[in-house]
Amino acid sequence: VLFGVALLGLAAVRPAIAWPTTLPSAAVGFGYGWVGAPVGVALVTATAIPPYGLARTGRARSPDGRVGRVTARVCDAGERLAAVAGSARTVAAARLLPLPSDAVSLGAGVAGVPLRPFLVGTAVGELPWVLLGVAVGVSLDRLATGDLSVVDPTALVAMASAGVLLLAGPVYRTVSGESAATA
Numbered sequence: 001v002l003f004g005v006a007l008l009g010l011a012a013v014r015p016a017i018a019w020p021t022t023l024p025s026a027a028v029g030f031g032y033g034w035v036g037a038p039v040g041v042a043l044v045t046a047t048a049i050p051p052y053g054l055a056r057t058g059r060a061r062s063p064d065g066r067v068g069r070v071t072a073r074v075c076d077a078g079e080r081l082a083a084v085a086g087s088a089r090t091v092a093a094a095r096l097l098p099l100p101s102d103a104v105s106l107g108a109g110v111a112g113v114p115l116r117p118f119l120v121g122t123a124v125g126e127l128p129w130v131l132l133g134v135a136v137g138v139s140l141d142r143l144a145t146g147d148l149s150v151v152d153p154t155a156l157v158a159m160a161s162a163g164v165l166l167l168a169g170p171v172y173r174t175v176s177g178e179s180a181a182t183a
Contacts, residue, residue, distance in 0.1 A: 003032075015047050018102060022130075022132065023133070024044060025131075027137060033134075033141070037130060040133060041126060052109040054106070054109065055105070058109075058110075081111075082117075090108075092121040094107065095121065095126050096125050
């Protein structure tokens with residue numbers, strides 16, 4: 001219970017200090033192991049809300065919903081992308097890129113992404129990163145107990161599964177497109 005309270009404290013200060021989101025995930029892996037992965041996703045998703053809310057508030061307070069010419073271009077590009085690909089999908093895809101988490105949150109807020117798609121996209125897009133952080137935490141726990149098999153085989157299975165899931169849609173569309181062309 002005390003470790004859970006410490007994790008909440010870490011999650012509360014993470015956006016203010018701009019620590020990477022893998023830190024809470026690694027802490028979850030160290031304290032709870034693989035069963036803590038959903039807790040890691042919840043913590044990382046929760047830590048994305050303050051920067052997102054800040055950007056949404058700043059956007060709402062400016063006279064035209066934007067601040068400056070550069071921000072107007074970012075808003076327009078983000079709004080177009082979210083409209084074409086879908087808000088949750090756009091946020092998830094941006095989360096999968098090696099970009100700072102808070103920058104993605106700010107961009108989603110400036111682009112006017114609604115809260116629910118933002119949260120769903122954040123949870124989905126951060127899942128592989130959380131699994132990686134949990135793997136680090138599990139490995140640290142194994143080192144602390146004297147187990148020299150640092151890499152947990154579950155980490156390899158989890159990351160391979162995430163890769164398969166990310167490629168399933170494009171592979172299906174490619175194969176079904178080729179099948180339709182030959183028929």
